[in-house]
Amino acid sequence: MKKYVLTGAALVALTGAAWAQGPVSGSLLAASEATGNQPLPGATIYLDGQAVSATAADGSFLLPAVPAGSHTLRFTAIGFGPATVRITGQAEPQQVPSVALQMASSVTSEVLVTASRANDRTATAYxxxxxxxxxxxxxxxDLPYLLDQTPSVVVTSDxxxxxxxxxxxxRGTGTTGINMTINGVPLNDPESRGAFLVNLPDLASSVSSLQVQRGVGTSQNGGAAFGASINISTLDVRREAYAxxxxxxxxxxxxKNNVQFGTGLLGGHFTVDGRLSRMATDGYMNRAESDLKSYYLAVGYQARNTLVKFITFSGREKTYQAWNGVPEPAITGNRDLLQTYVDNGELSTTNAERVLREGRRYSYYTYDNQTDNYQQNHYQLHLSQGLGPDWNIGAALHLTRGFGYYESYRxxxxxxAYNLPNVVIGNQTITRTNLIDRKWLDNYFYGGTFALNYQPKNNDRFQATLGGAANRFDNDHYGEIIWAQxxxxxxxxxxxxFNEATKSDYNAYxxxxxxxxxxxxxxxxxxxxxIDYAINGVEDDQNDVTTRARYTFFxxxxxxxxxxxEGQQLYASFAVGQREPVRADFTDRPAGDQSARPERLEDFEAGYRLNKTRGPRTLxxxxxxxxxxxxDQLVATGQLNDVGTPLRTNVARSYRTGLELTGxxxxxxxxxxxxxxxxxxxxILDYRDVSYDEEFNPVVATEGRTTTISYSPSVVSAHTLEGQPIKGLRLALLYKTVSRQYLDNSANEARSIQPYQVLDFRVRYALRPAFMxxxxxxxLINNVLNREYVANGYTYGYLGASGQQETFNWYYPQATRNFLVSVGLKL
Incomplete structure (x- = not known):
């Protein structure tokens, strides 16, 4: 017993030494040649990368308890360049010398992203x-999983x-309704409107800041935001060399292996930053491996009123096709249901046997090269120029080159179906064959963006931006047969x-x-x-998909x-967003059917914000x-086309309403x-469900009714408990809940995703030795409680001979308990 008492006393003594803390205070100023340095209120203060406080009205700040040891303080404010100060925690109070941030007239990376981002004056949720x-x-x-704890977000993985x-x-809207930009340049595919981040693996390692706007948000380049927008910036200038x-x-x-480097500021003007990354996995699902590679390179020149930056980044992916998901019997283990799938031709007997063996990790495909192969190269040239004390302009030229194919055994x-004649051998006519095909995309996306900003140096009561973009997309779609029996x-x-598509997109705001x-x-x-959009040619089903569509939106x-x-704000906004149909809305309809209509959204947002700091406590x-x-919202029907793209249909009237609480x-x-x-x-109001008879002819319900929009959970929550019990050690519990989601618009629980809850655990321990x-x-331990859940799926069916609805659900099971361990080095 005595030994334990002595050991406990020693631990208390060591802990006391580690927790020797003292207050740190100082002040933050806005640098100004005209009026001298002025106090800068409302700036954010980071201690070792964690936001801990904000400056008061007089620019002062106080950190009541900074642990012993070396720390980094970082100060940021909208319209100002950041500043960093090194401090050493000690028991006695210490005063940091006043820190002056350069104002917007000194062109910084923060200025470049201001034009497309919301702030506390734009009355939006972000x-x-x-x-x-x-x-x-x-x-x-991938990047979506890094955003999983932000409001109204649901993520899933094939x-x-x-x-x-x-x-x-x-808010129930997928990537076709989320406008993504990188440095103000549109990232969404101009035709499909999807943002395929698999093409840019490890992008997050090069991101300097990111903003998620919910709802329509502010005007940005790219398509309208029908659920949210994600604005990504990689423009940060790191002034110190790093590896x-x-x-x-x-x-x-x-x-995952990556290396990153930066020269810091060379000669007071030049910077070079780079990254090489490789990622690979076998996947939780059987035969769902990925082999991903990427790079990032930025070369910049910075003077007081000028910033020029050339950025190129690229990703190459080879991913085994897992978009087909698994049949419902693989989830439930229901043998009678599995036999129904076999009897209706959804599965062969051989595949049904594999379902029983592989269970929820079943993969439909067995061909060893059933893969998606794609490369995407991005080139951006950015200029930001100060135009006197009150004006600056940001402009960019960009080119994205994409090419690749799906390879499939058929x-x-x-x-x-392949526009070929039958094979005649003697008296035998062969009408079918086994074959391997490749479906190619070969495209160029290029254009320019600009934003002219008015930000008075000595009066911030009025600020304005005039911006816009002109972009062009050229895309060839074609298929090749590379082998046939x-x-x-x-x-x-x-x-x-073969068909070619062109799309021109112009906007001004x-x-x-x-x-x-x-x-x-x-x-x-x-x-x-x-928007001007045109398709010429035939699609893989030999249908003529020639399309002409023009839209003008205000x-x-x-x-x-x-x-x-002080620290409390009310806000309210009203915004209109309008958006054109995507490619599949035209091509996956009967030949000549161009009835897909553009969507219109009227978005009302209102809210209350509170930000309080009192001593060590923040709220x-x-x-x-x-x-x-x-x-005329285009909502998912629950079905997919033959390359995994969700099919959609216009509904005349619909709405989303709700309350987002964050704290x-x-x-x-x-x-x-x-x-x-x-x-x-x-x-959806007055919705008429569409079923299909045994010949797959549509049967439309005669009575309209109010129903729930597909893939739109009514309750989503995320909770993070994070602590730093000793210096350098950070522990976090992350808990996510998502309520029921319907796979189509019938609000039928037989076609739905069950509610789920997931708990993750994260620990990071940082050492700062003398030599590094x-x-x-x-x-990171994902799904600590080992839940078996699915986060996505699709459905289709028809009315059988007896008039009963035959339903076939396919799901995307998510991994049970799994881990990732990481070692990071900073030289």
Whole structure:
């Protein structure tokens, strides 16, 4: 017993030494040649990458308890360049010398992203994530998984473990309705409107900041945001030289290796930053492996009023096709249901036997090269130029080159489907063959963007931006036969379909904020957008998909903010968003059917924000109400086409409404709790369900009814408890809940995704030895409670001879308990 008492006393003594803490205070100034340095209120202060406080009205700050040892303080504010200070924690109070941030007239990377981002004056709902926020979540999973704890977000992975093809929905809207940009350049595919982040593996390691806007948000380049927008920036200027590497290994033979480097500021003007990454996994699902490679290179020149940056980044992926999912009997183990799938030709007897063996990790495909192969190269040239004390302009030229193919084994295909004659051998006529085909995409996306910003140096009551873009997309779609059991008249790489698509997209917008009274501000935003879209040729089913579509959209936005008291704000906004149909809305309809209509959204947002700091305690709260009223919304039917693209249909009237609650509370400097909860109602009015008879002819319900929009959960929540019990050690529990989602618009529970809850655990431990800036050891355990759940799926069916609905559901199971362990080095 005596031994344990002595040991405990020693541990208490050591802990006391480690927790020797003292206050740190100082002040932050806005640098100004005209009026001298002025106090800068509302700036964010990061301690070792974690936001801990904000400056007061007089620019002062106080950190009541900074642990012993070496630390980094970083100061950021909208319209200013960041600043970094090194401090050493000690028991006695210490005063940091005043820090001056350069104002917007000194061109910085923050200025370049201001034009496309929301702030507390634009009366919209948004979340900001810094490089530090992303780094602590970044192991090897794709970018959507790093956003999983932000409001109203649901993520899913085809292969089940967050690597390879992943997807994100915000307020029930998938990537076709989420406008993504990188440095203001549109990322969504101009035709499909999808943002395929599998083409840019490990992008998160090069991101300097990211903003998620929910709803229509502010005007940006690219398509309209029908659920949200994600604005990604890689433009940060790192002034000090660095070299880093992160190496991750985990379940399902998952690997991630990268190296990053930067020269810092050379000669006061030049910077070079780069990254090389490789990621690979076998996937949770059988035969769902991915082999991913990418690079990032940026060369910049910076003077007081000029910033020029050339950026190129690329990704190459080879991913085994897992988009087909698994049949429902693989999830339930129901043998009678499995036999129904066999009897109706959904599965062969051989595949049914594999379903029983492989269970929820079953893969439909067995051909060893059933893969998606794609490469995407991005080139961006950015210029930001100060035009006197109050004006600056940002402009960019961009080119994206994409090319690649799906390779697929096709069994028992008709020659006529490939525009080939039958094979005649003697008296025998062969009409079908087994073959391997490749479906190619070969495209160029290029154009320019600009934003002229008015930001008075000595008066921030009025700020304005005039911006726009002109972009062009050229895309060839074609198919080749590379092998056939019976070749007919074909040759290797026989082309059996071809169509070309072109799309021109022009937009211009003007936006301003005006602080009318000390407490009252107003916001206005007008956007005009023009789209010309054309397809010429035939699709893989030999249907003529020739299409001509032109649209002109006018999208006004307005809002107001009111400061209730210090750290408290009310806001409200109204915005209109309009968007054109995507390629599949035209090509996956009967030949000549161009009835797909553009969508219109009227979005009302209103909310309350609270930000309080008292001693070591901080409290942040936000309540946001939204009402999104749609005309002709294109909603998912629950079905997929033959390359995994969701099929959609227009519905005349629909809406989404709900309440988003977010909060963060730090009762102690080393402990933080953050939560978000979304309660929503997502409805289609006067919906008429479509069924199919045994000949697959559509049968439309005669009576309309109000129903739930597909893939739109009514409750989504995320909670993070994070603590730093000793210096360098960070522990976090992350809990996610998603309520029931319907696979189609019937609101039928037999065609739905069950509610699920997932708990993850994360630990990071950073050492700072004398010979290296940092060594970090990290562990992520996903799905700690080992839940068997699915996060996505699709459905289809028909009315049988008896008039009963035959339903066939396919799901995407997510991985049970799994881990990722990481070692990071910073030189």
């Amino acid at each position: 979340s900001d994530l810094s490089r530090e926020d992303l780094d602590k979540r970044n192991f090897a999973q 292969a089940g473990a967050g690597v390879g093809y992943t997807d994100i929905r915000i 880093e590497t992160q190496n991750t290994y985990g379940s399902f033979n998952t690997w 069994a028992n295909r008709r020659f006529s 019976y070749a007919s008249t074909s040759n290797i790489r026989q082309r059996y379909y 003007a936006r301003a904020t005006w602080q009318v009274l000390p407490r009252l501000g107003v916001y206005g935003d007008l956007q005009l957008r023009r 999208n006004p936005k307005a809002g107001a903010t009111f400061a209730v008291a 942040q709260l936000e309540a946001n109400y939204f009402y999104m009223n749609y005309r 963060a509370y730090a009762p102690l400097r080393w402990l933080n709790l953050s939560s978000t909860l979304t309660l929503s109602r997502n409805r 800036k940092e060594i970090e050891l990290a562990l």
